[in-house]
Amino acid sequence: MSSIKLPITLIIPAFNEAEHIRSVLDEVVPLVESVIVVDDGSRDGTADISNRTEAVVLRHLVNRGQGAALRTGTDYAVMNDSRIIVHYDADGQFRSADLSRMIEPILKDEADMVFGSRFLDNSTKMPFTKKHFIMPLARFINRIFFGLDMTDPQSGFRAFSYKAVKEINWQQDGMAHCSEILYLAHKNSLRIKEVPITIIYNEYGQRLSGGFKIIKDLFIARLLN
Amino acid sequence: MIQQLLAIFIIIYFISRLTWQYRQQALARSEYRFWMFFWLVALVLVVSLKQIDRLVLSLGFSAPGIAVLTDFAIIILLYFIFRLRLRVAKLERDLTKVVEHLAIKR
Numbered sequence: 001m002s003s004i005k006l007p008i009t010l011i012i013p014a015f016n017e018a019e020h021i022r023s024v025l026d027e028v029v030p031l032v033e034s035v036i037v038v039d040d041g042s043r044d045g046t047a048d049i050s051n052r053t054e055a056v057v058l059r060h061l062v063n064r065g066q067g068a069a070l071r072t073g074t075d076y077a078v079m080n081d082s083r084i085i086v087h088y089d090a091d092g093q094f095r096s097a098d099l100s101r102m103i104e105p106i107l108k109d110e111a112d113m114v115f116g117s118r119f120l121d122n123s124t125k126m127p128f129t130k131k132h133f134i135m136p137l138a139r140f141i142n143r144i145f146f147g148l149d150m151t152d153p154q155s156g157f158r159a160f161s162y163k164a165v166k167e168i169n170w171q172q173d174g175m176a177h178c179s180e181i182l183y184l185a186h187k188n189s190l191r192i193k194e195v196p197i198t199i200i201y202n203e204y205g206q207r208l209s210g211g212f213k214i215i216k217d218l219f220i221a222r223l224l225n
Numbered sequence: 226m227i228q229q230l231l232a233i234f235i236i237i238y239f240i241s242r243l244t245w246q247y248r249q250q251a252l253a254r255s256e257y258r259f260w261m262f263f264w265l266v267a268l269v270l271v272v273s274l275k276q277i278d279r280l281v282l283s284l285g286f287s288a289p290g291i292a293v294l295t296d297f298a299i300i301i302l303l304y305f306i307f308r309l310r311l312r313v314a315k316l317e318r319d320l321t322k323v324v325e326h327l328a329i330k331r
Contacts, residue, residue, distance in 0.1 A: 038328065058328040064321045072325045079329070173321050220314050 006099055007107075008032040008159075009082035012055075013069030014090035018044040020202075025053045027096050028088065036076055037090070038069040046090075066156075067170060067177030078165055085160045091202060094157055098197045102159045105193045112164040112190040115150065115182075116157030116197030123198040134211060141215065146183045150194060154178050157197050164190050175210055176217040232271045240264050270294060 010032050014021055021037070029035050035055040039047035041063035050057045058072055070087055077085050084103050088094055098116060105111035118124040119135075126135075135154070142153040156178060160168070167188045170180045185192055243264065247257040270277065277290035286293050 058331065060324045060328050062320075062324060064324050068321045068325065072328045075325065076329050171318070173317065220311065223311060 005030075006032045006103065008034075008084050008086050008099065008103060009077040009080075010035045010086050010088050010099075011070055011073035011077060012037045012088050012090045013040055013066050013073065014038065014042060014046045014050070015040040015063060015066070015069070016042045016044045016046060017090040018042070018046050018049055020092040021046050021090050022049050022053070024088075024090055024092050025050060025055050028099075029054050031096055031099060032086075034077075034080075034082070036073045038073040040064060040066070040069040065173035066175060067180075068173040070177060071170065074160075074165060083162050085165050087156060087158050089156055093199050093202060095198050095200065098157070098195075101195050102157065102197070105195070106159055106161045110191070111193035112161045113168075113185050113192050114159040115152065115192065115194050116155050117150070117152035117194040118155065118197060118199050119151040120194060120196035123196065125201065126199070127201060138211060141211075142179055142182065145218075146179065146186070148179075148182050148186055150182060150192075152194065153182055155197075157199075164188075171221060172217060174213065174217055176214040176221070179214060179218060180221075229271060229274060233268065236264050236268045236271065240268075 010028055012021075012024065012028075012035065014037055017024075025035065025037070035053075037047075037050040037055045037057045039050065039057060039059045041060045047057055047059050056076070058076060060069060060072065074085055074087075084106055086099065086102060094116075102114050102116060105114050118126060135152070138154050139150070142148040142150065154175075158181065164185065167190065168181060168184045170177050170184060172180045240261065243252070243257065243260050246252045247254075252260075274290055277294065281288070281290045281293045288296075
């Protein structure tokens with residue numbers, strides 16, 4: 001393992017992730033400059049476990065959703081002058097080996113935002129229904145409603161340059177933040193790149209019902225704004 | 226006729242409750258005005274059911290006036306639910322702002 005740390009602030013939103021958070025932090029803390037865990041109102045000791053590591057731990061008093069937790073962590077990172085910010089999952093599904101690939105286009109000044117994609121190679125063993133029904137539907141909806149043409153519009157593995165993070169201010173507290181961030185990146189004409197990543201599926205993850213909730217949340221947000 | 230009297234009695238009861246709550250300062254003036262207007266309109270509609278029947282018939286509805294009123298009431302209720310949903314969404318957004326602020330202050 002290289003002793004030079006990647007110039008990244010990693011934001012990890014965590015809700016009741018006591019089972020996985022320690023192993024995730026043990027893996028990523030030595031690799032990157034700083035790690036911010038945002039405990040999103042967990043009741044299983046996630047924050048206490050995280051506090052035993054070198055990660056900075058922020059706590060939401062009540063559960064507000066992944067989008068809100070990511071915003072808290074991202075705002076904190078910006079306040080502390082982080083130059084490259086990466087969103088990372090707490091459930092052990094992402095591979096730390098993909099981190100350097102994620103930030104490479106930003107370091108080379110080829111992109112302002114980088115999204116990990118599960119569809120650029122065949123390394124991810126995705127559940128059949130998710131791969132052939134839910135994800136194509138998500139791609140279709142993003143193309144129709146937002147004009148976005150991404151291979152993986154629901155990817156939670158994303159890297160922001162400092163410029164990108166200053167320009168993107170998402171409002172969605174729940175899972176709809178993925179679509180909103182993508183939309184804002186396009187709207188602000190940021191340079192976007194997708195890179196292949198591998199996801200290890202411990203569980204099914206977001207279901208079709210979650211997709212309908214995303215559509216409903218985006219619709220209500222449009223009415224509110 | 227008995228149903229009409231019963232409805233009038235219930236509406237008058239709600240109007241008196243409303244006035245009592247307002248006097249006890251349990252209601253804001255704007256809220257009091259809104260609900261007073263609502264119940265007075267309901268009272269007028271219940272008292273004028275025969276005229277509404279004639280109006281509804283002249284407009285080409287086959288249902289009696291009370292049925293048309295009920296349909297409109299449901300539509301209005303759905304609209305209020307929709308408004309309430311937007312209000313809840315706004316409150317949730319404000320709550321998130323507070324939670325985030327407290328988290329960052331540590």
